[in-house]
Amino acid sequence: MRDREILLIVTSVILTLIFSNLSLFLKSFSSTPFASPEIKQAARQVEIDGFRKSEQDFWSKIKDIDFDRLPPKTETAKIEKTPIVPPKKTTKKPTAVKPKLTKPYRRFLFVGDSVMFDLGIQLQYTMKQKYQIVDTKLDYKVSSGLNRIDYYDWYARTQKLLRDYQPDVAVVLFGGNDTQDITDFQGKHRAIATKEWQNAYQERVDKYAKLLESSSVRKVYWIGQPISNKSRYAKYFPVMNETYKNASKSSAKIEFISTWDAFAASGNFAPVVADKSGKRGYVKINDGVHFTSHGAKIIGDLIADKMVADKILKSPQPPKSPKKKP
Known part of the structure; x- marks a missing residue:
């Protein structure tokens, strides 16, 4: 159970x-x-x-x-397709490049024949009074030039001047004594106004230009001859001016300044010319080459204005008018 x-x-x-x-x-x-x-x-x-x-x-x-x-x-698609914007990159602004400071031009050398003596004296006065330039040197030799280097060797003299004085700017004027036959570097005689003479004189000028170009001088002004009232110089000076101009083309620091029209009116020689202030006066003495003090002032102002344009010299400040007493 x-x-x-x-x-x-x-x-x-x-x-x-x-x-x-x-x-x-x-x-x-x-x-x-x-x-x-x-x-x-x-x-x-x-x-x-x-x-x-x-x-x-x-x-x-x-x-x-x-x-x-x-x-x-x-709406879903919109949400899905909304692009993801990456955060903006903070880019640094480029640092402004400071302008390179130009070393001032303080030492001025004036080189040439007796015509440069007249011009150099005026330039020294103008630069001191208007531009406060006191460190200048005038070196000239009467009856010299680049033709008769057997009489005066401007190559050797200029090398010594550049080495000893070490100018920032050089002003050169030759030609008044070079209108004569020449003996080229090969010792051959060349009659003036011939093609061979022009080639020989161009060699002389080019050699002098290379000497300046290879030196420590920073700027060179090669001054051309102005128009003359003497037929001899009126014939040869244009050829010689072209020679100086050709030499300056192959140099970065040499600049040719033409003065041909400074003493001209309608293409002809004008014995009386007004300066910048409007004052009129004779510009050359009777030999047709050398300047009067008035003529030297006109050419000197032309050179100084070019230096101002090239920022070699600073523009002169107008004189302050005296305050009136109450």
Whole structure:
């Protein structure tokens, strides 16, 4: 009696477990060797029914979603396509380049023949009074030039001047004594006004220009001869001026200043010319070459104005008028 009760209880528990989770029981029992084909088929059907139920639950949830409340596709696209702007790079502004300071021109050398003596004296006075330049040197030789180097060697003399005085600016004037026959560097005699003479004189001038170019002088003004009332000089001076001009073209520091028209009126020599202030006076003495003090002032002002334009000299300040007493 006791055994039958225990068997009944066990059977009840087993049946309760089977019916409470039949699908799990069938899956477990179908994998045992005691399961018949019918039992295995039943377990497979239960698995399929479970999968279908899960699938129906998924689509039911999808149907419950309110698609009208979702943000429009265009807005989503806008959000997605909004470009990411990288932070602006802080670029340093380039440092302003300071202008290179130009060393002032303080020492001035005036070189030439006796015509340069007249001009040099006037230039020294003008530069001291108007431009406060006091460090100047005038070196001249009467009856000299670049023709008769056997009489006076301007190459050797100028080298010594440049070495000893070390000028910033040199002003050169030759020609008044060079209107004569010449002996070229090959020792051949060349008659004035011939092509051979022009070539020989050009060689002399070029050699002097190279001497200046290779020196420490910073600027050279080669002064041309002005028009003359003497036919001899009126004939040769234009040729010689062209020679000086040609030499300056091959040098970065040499500048030719033409003075031909300074004493001219309508292309002809004018004995009386007005200076910058309007004062009129004779410009040359009777030999047709040397300047009067008035003529030297006109040429000197022309040279000084060119130096101001080239920033060699600073523009002179107008004198201050005295204050009136009350």
